[in-house]
Structure formats: C-alpha cells, structure tokens
Amino acid sequence: MEPRATGSVVQARALGIHPGRQDDVSGKLQAALDDLAAAQGGVLELDAGRYVLDDPLFIHGSGVVLRGAGKASTTLFFTRPLRDSIHANTNWSWTGGQIYFTSRERLAASAAENWDWGTNECWLAGPELTRLAPAARGTDVLIVDDTGPITPGEMVLLEVSDPPGPDNRLLREMAGDVAGARTYDWATRAPRLNGTTWTWPVVVTEVLSARTVRIEQPLRVSLHPETPARLRSLGPTVHDSGVEDLTIENTLLTQTTHNINPGSNGVCFHAVHDCWATDIHVLNADVAFSMTAAKSCTLTGISAGGRSLHHFTVTRAASHDNLVQDFELEEFTVPAVPGSYLHGINVEWLSSGNVWRRGTLRTGTFDSHRAMPFENLRTDITVANTNAVPGGALDAGPFFGARTVHWGIHVTTDETLCMDITDTAPRSLTAGITGVSKPGSRLRGAGIDFEGDLESERLAFGTDLGPGRDLLGLQRALLPIA
Template structure:
C-alpha cells in the first residue's frame, strides 16, 4: 500500500511525561521530519481507495454521519413559545436578567419545548443559565445583536469543584458552562454534589454506570458492520437509543485494539494508565435503525466503531436518558476580561457546555474572554456551527472529552488573543478520553493547536482548517496514549510551519496526514507512544491545494449507507 511509513524513533521508548504547563513553542530547536515518510499516492488516489471500502479503511474513519440528526445540513427551527422580555429580562443590562431568562426557559420546558427569544440587546447575568428539557432552544437575534454579559464564574455560583483524581485541580478547568445544556436530573445531582463538596462521586459526567441494565449480548462482529447479530431481540425496537458496551480483559487487548494493535501495543504499560482504564468499559451510544427478529440482528444508525469480540463481552444496554433536541442560537456570551488563572485552576468563566446531550446544537454563538469556550462532555451527535472563541487566552477554546462521540464542529473560528498569561496552557481543539468519530471542519485558528489530550481518543477527523499552530497539547501519564488509531488530518494550512500535533504520520498509529503544509518540528516535541511500525499515511504533503476532495467530511457525507 503506498505511503506506509515507519516512525523514526527519537531516543527509543515512548515518553509518558505529562505535557502540561508548556512554555512558548519556539523554545526548542527545530528538527527535520523523516523524508521517507512521504507517500507515493496523492489525496485523490487515497480518496478513491477509501471510497471503495469506506467503513473499514485502515487509516481513515467513516464520519459521514457526525453531528446532530445524523449530520443533517439543516437544523430544526422550533417556533418561539416565550420571550425573555415577557418575564422581565432587561435588554439594557441594568438589572440581572438570569431569573427572567431562566423562567422563560423553564416555561418552554413546561410547554413541551420550543424557542425562547432573547431579542437584540445587552443582558447582564449574575448567575448561570441551564437548559435541561428536551426541545428547548435559547435563541438570540444574532451573535452581533444579542449579547449576554456574565459577571460571575462557576466557582462563585456553584462552588469549588475538585478533581476526582485528587490534588488541587479545579474541574471547572474542563467542565461546566455559564450556558449549560444537561438533562435536568443529571445536572441537579451534579451541582448538588458540588455544592455539598461531595466529590469525588459517581456520575460526574452524568453517566452513572450502575444505572445501565443489560438488554442483549452482541456479536461477534467487525468494525464497519452496520448489521450485527444479537442474542435476544425481544426487548429491542426500531428507533431505540441504546448503549454499546465493550469490557477490557486482563491483558488490555481492547485498549490495544483502540490503537490499531500495532506491534508496540503489546509491550505498552496499560496497567499504569489508571485514568485511561477508568474509562472502560468503552461506551458508545447508538440508535437502532432496524430490528430483524427473525434473523436475530439489529441494524445500527452508523457502522460499528470497533470489533465486537467475545472476550470483550459485547452487549447492548439501556442508556441513561440524554438531553435531546435542545440548542443555543444567535448570541454572544461575554465574560469579564480578567487574567486567565494558573493552569488547571480555572474558576469557571466557561461558555457553552453540552453534557450528556444528543442531537443538540449551537449555532451562530460567540464566546469572549472565557476560561473554556465550548465543552462537549459525554456528548453524542451534537453540532456546533458558526461558533467563535475570542478575547483573552482560553484554556480550552473547544474541548471534546469523557467519551464524546460523533460530534461535528464546523465553520468555527478561534481569534488571536487580546491578552494572555504566562501561567496558562492554550490547547485549541481538544479531544480526549476515548472520544471518537468527532469532526472539526472548515475552521480558522489564529492560535491553538490540534490538541489530543491523551486518554486514547481514536478515529477523529480535522479537515479544511487554517491554523497558526502555536498551542500545546496536554494530558498526564496516567491517561495513556495521545492517539488511538485512525486520526485523519486532511487539507490543513499551517501558517507558522510548525508540525506538532498536525503532521502525525510519525506519531499516531494507523493515521492519515493528507494535503497539509510543509512543516517542521520545533517547540513541544513528542515521541511515539508505540515504538515500531505505525502503518501511517502521508500523502500530498506540502500542498493543501492538492486536497481532492477539499473537505473529507463533506465528501463522506455524500456517501450512501449500504442498503
């Protein structure tokens, strides 16, 4: 196969050193990348190869149904059922509008869903806004017209939120939002526990594993299958939202499978990765497109993301009910321009968080001066469209974590910072914690990087992006590898010539780096987690203009699923 490369080892064994609190990326000398990595095919030839068998390609994942409602181009437009002005919201910003806006959101929930209109104006909120009911949408009149001015952070509003992993870290550094979409019961139990300082606790992302009930055993089946055998169809019906669970074995062969089972996975010290092993059983929400009771099979709404081998006890279980069909549209959320805190001590000037959400969306929303801009936490099939992070430095402009799958971030912008802090670590577009099949498409990044934050995220795509690659990735040793298998970077223009986290053919197993700018290593330099053959592809290197198709996600979106 053309373009197969072998990682040139930099000193032998893989480094598991935590990559947090990194200084300027120009602090280390440049390093030439292996010229032998360059493939003999080009983007068009690789696409033709992929399209011949799109659901099982070794390097490129199928993400054509990422986003809300299976990647729908048109988002729902529910009718307005309430105006925040009718509940007393002050569009001049003189009075706290939190109670009025929240009352309007609650009224929409009582009505069974619908949009809450927030007309053009400046609204001061001294609290946070929570959307916890299906079908409720907070709708402004455009990000340039409706502005919400936040005055307080989440530590002040809810309380100090310590890390379940101990130490003095603040979980507001990667969770929670001043506009927070999360099922009502999950959000209430979470915030009650934070206020009571009852942490660490089960279900901090909203996924309480003890609440799941087995439905049927699954498989065996192979990655890419749409129709899979099950032991018992009696409790299943078309349209059911269920959870696929895969349990690891004593030799951690499931974790090796997530990384493509390259030779280096055999000797990797999986047992020391206590944060990573806490993420398994691996959980993937899916919807049943069909149930064949006679054949004893179910057809999924998208192809199986991993093999379902008997040793991993594959099963379908019930799913803790997610938030469905909710959204935020047409507004700017502006936080105070205060200096960003020391790394991992963010107080919670966070923007929009989607937690335990499915088929939810954010459209035409800008977040300014935030610790964290947009957070996807245990989120499934959500769309972030026409979103912008601006103002002073952000810790995570975008974060996708805790088993978030099949989400789409498109037409996004990260503006250059108006102010910064030497104590902060800017990441960029983050993915971690076994998150998979997420897409970042058509983006402009004036700062940041393609941050893979350890925890073996796999099968994620970044495509048609222009980036000033000046950020740093994060993650500590206990979270395991930076990359699982099948990361693809397709049509990426790097304006400052830095390779780190974007050219990944010598770093990420079974990955594809296609039509990116010519780059070199400098600053934060990583060794591979797995020594030996990585089975990667590097095609149309140095020529983003050669990307054919231009956008990998859009091309996949046009592929018809099997009959």
C-alpha cells in the same frame, strides 16, 4: 444534525425581560426555559441588546431553543464564573458552561458526587437490555441474546468492557492492534485506561429477528469474548435543543494558572445528544465550548476571543460523532499568563467520530489530549499553531488511537507540532499539509507513544489540495445524506 425547533416561540420582552438594564435576569430567563421544557419544547427569543446574568442558564428539556438577534447584536453578560454560581472547585477547567445543556438528573448526580468529574460525569445508563455476541468492526448487524426489550428507533448505550489485566484487547483494538499496541505496557503507562468500559450511544434502527438487530452506524470496534459487550437503555438526557445567534461574555477576570480555572465558560453539552450551538461568540473564557459525553451535537459558526483561554473546544469523556464547523479562534486581546496553557481544539478520553472542518485558529494547536481518542478528523483548517501545547494526564496513555486523520491543513508559522501525525498516531492518515517545511509531529519519543511500525500514511505533503481540502465535503458529495 440539522438544527430544528418545535413548539411555540416566546418573546422574552413579553415576559418582562428586557436588555440594557443592570438587574440580573438569569432567574427570569431560567423560568422561561423551564416552562418551554415543561411544554415539550419551544423557542425563547431575545431582543438585541445586553442582558446581565448572575447565574448560568440550564437547558434541561428537549426541544428547547434559546435564540438571540445575532451574535453581533445580543449579548448575555455573566457576572460570575461557575466556581461562584454553582460550586467552588477547579474542575470547570475542562467542562461546564454558562449555557449548560444537561438533564436535571445528570446535574444532580454530579452534585451528589461533590462535582468530582473524574468519577461521575458520563451518561446515566438505565437497565441492561441484552448482551452481544462477538462481532467485527464495521458491521451494522449485531447478534444479541434477546431483542424483546429493544424498541426500534430508540438510542441505546453500547457498553464494551476491557477487564483489568495484561491482555487489554479493547484498548489494542482502539489503537489499530499495531505491533506497538500489543507490547504496550498499559498497566504502568496508562493506568487510567486499564480496566475501562467504553460507552457509545447508538440508535437501533431495526429488530431483524429474535436474535439480531441493526444499528444506525457501523460498529466502531470489534467485539471479542474477552471484551464483554451489552446494550443498556439510555438514562435521562436532553436532545434536539440548541442555542443560536448571540454572544456570551464573561466578566474579565485575570487568567489563572493551569487547571485551576474558575469557570468563565461558554456553552457546555453534557450527556446530551443531537443538540447544537449556531453562530455563538464567547468572550473572556476559560473553556469556550465543551462536550462531555456528548453525542451527535453540531457547533456551527462558533468563535471565541477576548483574553487568553484554556480550551477553545474540548471534546472528552467518550464524546462521539460531534461536528464543529466554520469556527474561529481569534487573537487574544489579553495574552496568556505564566503557568497557564492554551490547547486549542481538544479531543480526548476514548472519544471517536468527531470532526472539525472549515476553521481558523489564529492561535492554538490541535490538542489530542491523551487517553487515546480514535477515529477523529480535522480538515480544511488554517492554524497559526502558536502559543499552545497538547496536554493530558501523564498516566492516561497515548495521544492517539487508530484512524486519526489530518487532511487539508495549512499552517501559517512553519510550526510542526501536532500537524503531521504519521510518526505518532497508529493506522492514521495525514494528507495535504502545507506551510511546514518538514514532516513529523514533534510528539514521537514523549514516552507514551507506540513503538515500531504504526502502519500510518503520509500523502501529498506540502501540496495544497485546493477544493479537496474538506474531506467531509468530499465524502458527502460521494455519499449524499438521504
């Protein structure tokens, strides 16, 4: 999406909030952001300088923007990790932020579950609107039981269930229904996915008749009688809000071992849509930028540095259609400690339609973090591919689903890990990979991948695609956005 701001512009200095002091300004900034939310949106502008905050900032309202004077000019210095300011657990290893976009209701639901992200972290869904008839992947017209409860122009939540059992039709669809997906032992190799319900927010653009609707995007999976599907209203969320032109600096804490990070984090988008982060730098993070059940969010000009981190960007819990572009992960000033793991740019847990383009990873890798993300694109990226590994729960199944694309990737170290994925990702494409002397991902044989013919393609291996490195740019040139 293109960032946009509506409503009034409020200068923080007019509210008595000034940089360069040692007193905590998080309460005053939070009150100002809440006032803008109550006013249906607006911009809070910060002067250049350094602000000290003891607590994170929550953006609970739509149309609310927090804007600095530039990421080289305005710094928000957070004195405490989320473990100390919100709740003492270790789940901040993969979600949560010092700038935290989420609805009050979503936050309250998480607190009520004692912040157990494994059981309660996705969208808050409203009532069922209608049930769907079987439909083919790629269609944008759906047959429904009743269009009466549907309002054109509204985003709804498409839910597709995969009942527990040996068939696993939905998971096979997400894996491209290759032969290996049909023989895969989902129950023992991916119990976390067995019996899943996939959620995908999508806008209903038109009600065409009493039984048909048109959706804004083509259907991403086929619907079958054995995979019951429905539309539900989207519960409380935040949309059209953003953070711009500043640096988030965490107090420098010694890095912990894997998955016990205290939450020295950056920006988090949690159960929100059409939000953005533009020109944001994060220092001394565990997780720099996280998307948990996020939809159509845009991260542009983002970067991270300082001490070693766990995730640069993490995209999880059925996050869809997000765009990360013009990004940089810097060399770390403090290297990783033994027992910690760097992943780089992550995607996991049935997330789809996400794009990373025009970026540089001076360390880190492409982390497809199991739980079968599908239909994602990484393009026009230079990657050192060092000091990092892919991750994910060992009982969460394959690294990749279908239609994963790595296009126009340059590796600076001849490290093949996770680059050419035609040996492990079904019905996927690798094109224009340079800087590695041999194909292959080094993931094949890890014990969780699909056997047999993956029906994937490798094109132009070792060939620099030049101006064609950016596949999204090529697609946009052919099909301009109206």
